[in-house]
Amino acid sequence: MVSFFVGTLLSAFSFLGGHIDHSPTHSTPAIHPVSIVATSTSATPPNVKSPSIPIKKPSLSKQVALQKITVQKIVPPKIVTPEPLIVVMSTPTLASTSETIKEVAIPTALGALNQKDIFTIINSERIKAGDQPVTFNGLLSTIAEVKALDMIKNQYFAHIAPDGTDIAKLAKEYQYEYLNVGENLALGDFTSSAQVMDGWMHSPGHRANILNTHFTEVGIAAIKGEWEGREVWFAVQEFGRPQSDCPKPESALSERIQSYETEITQYETQLVALRTEIDSKPAGTVNEKVDEYNMYVEAHNKLVALIKQEINVYNAAASTYNTCVGPTSTSTSVAE
Numbered sequence: 001m002v003s004f005f006v007g008t009l010l011s012a013f014s015f016l017g018g019h020i021d022h023s024p025t026h027s028t029p030a031i032h033p034v035s036i037v038a039t040s041t042s043a044t045p046p047n048v049k050s051p052s053i054p055i056k057k058p059s060l061s062k063q064v065a066l067q068k069i070t071v072q073k074i075v076p077p078k079i080v081t082p083e084p085l086i087v088v089m090s091t092p093t094l095a096s097t098s099e100t101i102k103e104v105a106i107p108t109a110l111g112a113l114n115q116k117d118i119f120t121i122i123n124s125e126r127i128k129a130g131d132q133p134v135t136f137n138g139l140l141s142t143i144a145e146v147k148a149l150d151m152i153k154n155q156y157f158a159h160i161a162p163d164g165t166d167i168a169k170l171a172k173e174y175q176y177e178y179l180n181v182g183e184n185l186a187l188g189d190f191t192s193s194a195q196v197m198d199g200w201m202h203s204p205g206h207r208a209n210i211l212n213t214h215f216t217e218v219g220i221a222a223i224k225g226e227w228e229g230r231e232v233w234f235a236v237q238e239f240g241r242p243q244s245d246c247p248k249p250e251s252a253l254s255e256r257i258q259s260y261e262t263e264i265t266q267y268e269t270q271l272v273a274l275r276t277e278i279d280s281k282p283a284g285t286v287n288e289k290v291d292e293y294n295m296y297v298e299a300h301n302k303l304v305a306l307i308k309q310e311i312n313v314y315n316a317a318a319s320t321y322n323t324c325v326g327p328t329s330t331s332t333s334v335a336e
Contacts, residue, residue: 073318079168080182080212080239081159082205113222113233115141117193122210122218122237125201129211137240140219143170144236147183151234152225157187167238177243179325182209184237187227196222196235214326215239246324249317257314260307267300 115136123133147170151157160166167183184206190196200206209215219238224231274293278286 078180084185115220121197135217137217140238144219144221144238148221148223148234179241180214182239186235216241
């Protein structure tokens with residue numbers, strides 16, 4: 001029975017993986033210790049140096065400078081008003097002329113002086129000088145009549161009325177748009193149209209107006225009125241050249257150029273402020289500002305190119321206009 005128990009125990013041990021050495025001299029196998037390297041979370045890692053990569057600012061677009069382009073000036077209207085002519089108790093004569101003058105429908109007032117005769121002599125003198133004849137203009141004649149009546153009413157004899165009204169203001173009031181205007185005045189006891197014309201032709205300033213090639217039309221008035229207690233003739237010639245002869249450059253074009261100049265100035269102010277801000281900050285913090293700067297530069301440069309084109313177009317039109325108008329001056333010519 002004892003031997004059965006021992007056999008059973010040995011069988012159980014063998015089933016559980018045990019091993020019994022049946023050799024007569026049994027010894028315990030050697031156990032070699034395993035070396036365990038302890039780790040620590042606080043250990044300092046090796047010092048690895050990162051490669052040096054400099055941070056650069058994004059490149060700034062180049063701003064195109066607006067070079068100064070001179071915008072041609074439009075020749076202003078010219079007003080020529082020689083010293084008024086006064087002839088009293090004088091009998092000048094006018095040399096006869098053989099030139100034929102084309103008949104025009106001009107009212108003939110009763111009396112010694114009349115529009116038609118004065119107009120005929122004006123063109124006779126122009127043809128003798130080699131000039132083109134002028135045409136009779138009803139609107140300028142209305143202005144001439146208004147001027148004569150105003151001098152009679154307010155008892156003055158001058159190109160500028162006591163209230164400051166002159167030929168330029170009268171032309172504006174009566175909507176006569178002109179390139180050039182000139183006014184001749186005469187007062188006296190004339191006995192004929194030839195006599196007043198002779199007086200004007202012997203006065204350098206008045207003669208210059210009568211023969212001025214920049215005048216293409218004329219209005220005339222000859223009215224009797226009282227002057228310093230006696231009845232005399234007030235004679236007025238209003239010479240002109242209408243604005244329609246030489247079309248001006250489009251006003252809209254000039255306005256666009258002025259608008260572009262204002263916009264360019266605003267862009268340049270913004271660009272200076274942005275550039276100052278970009279230059280004052282570290283490189284890695286200005287990318288958005290650089291993008292904004294470059295956006296303004298692009299808009300600025302496009303506008304500079306556009307205004308150059310517009311100015312070239314305007315200058316071409318201004319040159320054509322000024323050539324059409326001819327050499328004129330803003331100064332007032334006064335007869336000696």
